Amino acid sequence: MLALHFLRALVRINQTSDPSRCIVAQRSRRIKLAAYASIALAAGRRRAWSRAVLCSLHGRRACRVRALSRRRVSSGKKAKGVHPTEQREGGGQVGELRRLVPGGRSMELCTLLEEAGSYIQCLTAQVQLMNMIADSMSK
């Protein structure tokens, strides 16, 4: 799934970028965004980090509306773990992890560690994929 999303995006980027005008750095940025989109799409919407990535890629306003309506619907379930007065540890290593994992700032600790694990797995797979593609293109 990951490879499919990413390769499609690469082909699109290759087709839509005019080699004479497109700066390498611009294309590099598009490739990077495609990489994060691919891992988020492959992970699906069941992961908070992937939803956060897709949100930031598609625009914040649309996501705030969706998030509000989702919270109203599922009031009983996980909302208990996101109590506003429950202190989110902001300092030290936990704080840094919160900043590194997409959507990490509002997660309770246990969820943050789970999400970080999933995020690491997907990032690792993406890096391996990109290495493979780059190696095969260099031949």
Added chain:
Amino acid sequence: MSSRRSGGSRITEEEINELIGKLQSLLPESRRRSMGRASASKLLKEMCNYIKSLHREVDDLSDRLSALMSTMDRDSPQAEIIRNLLR
């Protein structure tokens, strides 16, 4: 994770240790070895470092792929392979 805790009750140390074991297995062997005896703070530090290095790798690989794409000919064998994969 099977247990979902309600309200403000804290997770147990046992659960944390279990998580530490699982998360440690996600790190590459080289990083696991340099960690030595795993403690929560060491693991968190290694995880942060690893995520940062993965982000850097994505950046570098994006640059590399962009440079390669600018030299890639549409009719090259590599382009054909990619087109076949996507059919």
